[in-house]
Amino acid sequence: LLFQPNNASSAFLVGSSYYQNPIVVVVKANPLQADIYEPNNDHQSAYKLDVKFNQDKALLQTTGSNIHLGNDKDYYKIVLPEGYDYKFKAEVYDAYNFPKNQSYTCDVLFSYFTAKTDWSGVMDDKMNDSVLVENGGTVYFYVSPYSEGLTGTYQLNVAIRRISTSSINQIDNESFLTVYPNPAHEVLYIHAENTIESVKIYDRIGKEVMHSKVNDLQTSLHINHFPSGVYFIHIQTDKKTIRKFMKN
Known part of the structure; x- marks a missing residue:
């Protein structure tokens, strides 16, 4: 397609004759083929x-x-x-x-x-x-x-x-460690038979919201500033223990 200079009112298509402007040219790409994962639309x-x-x-x-x-x-x-x-x-x-x-x-x-x-x-x-x-x-x-x-x-x-390598169901049946109250409002208490090295708390989407070094058989965690919802507490003694609790 050759456009005429000097603001001419027509253009010339190679191998053809003059056409009045504007001339609309639509360029179409070859359509994509469905990938190997289709159908996966819901x-x-x-x-x-x-x-x-x-x-x-x-x-x-x-x-x-x-x-x-x-x-x-x-x-x-x-x-x-x-x-x-x-x-x-x-x-x-x-x-x-x-x-x-x-x-x-x-x-x-x-x-x-x-x-x-x-x-x-x-x-x-x-x-x-x-x-x-x-x-x-x-x-x-x-x-x-x-x-x-x-x-x-x-x-x-x-x-x-x-x-x-420990499922929550297996962990919840352990008796060597106590976490209370559940639901909790202001303070969460932990008692264990073995030394508690550290405690981490995660919210329901996996974001760490508290990390505390303990080195004792018991500890208390102030959670009054936490939004209400479900949390997971990771307690490290001689092994890792996970408990779920509700903050109200």
């Missing part, structure tokens, strides 16, 4: 990503994943076996966030939820903090285009660390 049909640990660490990455239609939405799930605790952290590579020597063509957002949390807030590139998953369970991820109608490629990356 959490019931979420694609299961296999987890393989190497020294208690695993890295999951999608390959060739894309938003192939303007209304495409992708769901994935990760099943973590019971009997362990886990921490995970996710990131997406897309048109604006990608490593050197790689490129992706769609700008995407993502969120997640577990059996103990609601859907998280929407994240653009990556999670700032790791999330704790007690005693295994299923974690879901949802990837969508930044703006409706966008299509293109992206990659979901999930780093997982296995951090404990």
Whole structure:
């Protein structure tokens, strides 16, 4: 297409004749084919990503994943076996966030939820903090285009660390340690038969909200400033113990 100079009112199509301006030229790219994870358009049909640990660490990455239609939405799930605790952290590579020597063509957002949390807030590139998953369970991820109608490629990356070998059900049956009251309002008390080395408290999404060195058989923790909700307390004696309590 050759436009005439000097603000001419017509343009010349090579091999043809003159046409009056404006001439609309529509360039269409070849449509994307559905990726190998489809159909995964809701959490019931979420694609299961296999987890393989190497020294208690695993890295999951999608390959060739894309938003192939303007209304495409992708769901994935990760099943973590019971009997362990886990921490995970996710990131997406897309048109604006990608490593050197790689490129992706769609700008995407993502969120997640577990059996103990609601859907998280929407994240653009990556999670700032790791999330704790007690005693295994299923974690879901949802990837969508930044703006409706966008299509293109992206990659979901999930780093997982296995951090404990004791399930909550097994731990709750231990009698050598007492945590009370439950629910608690202002102070939480801990008594143990063995020396308590340290105590950590996490909220329901796995964020550490308290860390206390103890070195005694008992301790008291002031939690009156905590928002109401469910918390998990990690107590380190000669072994690690996890208890769940409610702050009201």
